[in-house]
Amino acid sequence: MSHLEPEAKIFACSQSVYLAEKIAEQYGIPLGKVTMSTYSDGEFQPSYEESIRGLRVFIVCSTFPTADNLMELLLMIDAAKRASARHITAVMPYFGWARQDRKDKPRVPIGAKLVANLLDAAGATRVMTMDLHADQIQGFFEKPVDHLFASTIFLPYVESLKLENLTIASPDMGGSKRAYAYSKFLESDVVICYKQRKAANLIDTMELIGEVKGRNVILVDDMIDTGGTLAKAADLMIEKGALSVRAICTHAILSGGAYEKIENSKLTELIVTDSIPLKKESKKIRVVSCAPLFAEVMHMVHHNNSISGKFIM
Secondary structure: OOOOOOOEEEEEOHHHHHHHHHHHHHHOOOEOOEEEEEOOOOOEEEEEOOOOOOOEEEEEOOOOOOOHHHHHHHHHHHHHHHOOOOEEEEEEOOOOOOOOOOOOOOOOOOHHHHHHHHHHHHOOOEEEEEOOOOHHHHHHOOOOEEEEOOHHHHHHHHHHHOOOOEEEEEOOHHHHHHHHHHHHHHOOEEEEEEEEEEEOOEEEEEEEEOOOOOOEEEEEEEEEOOOHHHHHHHHHHHHOOOOEEEEEEEEEOOOOOHHHHHHHOOOOEEEEEOOOOOOOOOOOEEEEOOHHHHHHHHHHHHOOOOOHHHOOO
């Protein structure tokens, strides 16, 4: 191997081992060994159990709550830096705190910017993530950011359904750009849901912009949290005459009563990635793995190849 191309190793934070194992298998190397020492008060300390001096290190960690996941990633980055790793890539299939991308009212933090600063301070030389809640978060970093799109794995699945009279829908105005991108690729119509909230995770009213009668609808969103928006949108579309309603959501946060809302809704199917592990199984939820996508892009990055071919839209 050329001295200009250091060996690559893949490691994982404790809550993302399930995904990192699949990524490492797809990449073709074993998952690196890390041990975690935990004190009686809950403080923890990761330790690499193999040399990483002069190597390219990929650290897989989705930073969904609790904050322990983010803290563990920061500690592992710091440990890799102090162990003289040559390149340190934070692989974050789900970038937590991304919903705090701006000040939408006085006296609130910009959490996504804070996380970017912490990753930079810890020593990450590159960040790899998927379907950020807001594209502009990439600008919070001074390091390279590989922002992957789950459309690369979702679109082939949608095409395999062979649905007639297909319509792509956005559950809110903010997701209209994503919906239009899917519709352009699939050559389908687009409808938009207009919603107003009383508070976070609490919808006041929802109206439909567009026609869904006699159509098979696919709702597209970057994440599903409590499930209220998607459930309400699916029920509204069935009332308006839609033949079926499916939903595609990259990040399955599924907090609170989300599973019950999905089960009791008019949704035919919810398709998600494994960026966040499911808390329980559901007959309506189908998981499409993002491991092959990340493994392939990580391989391209390691060998300094262009990754532009992995962006379908």
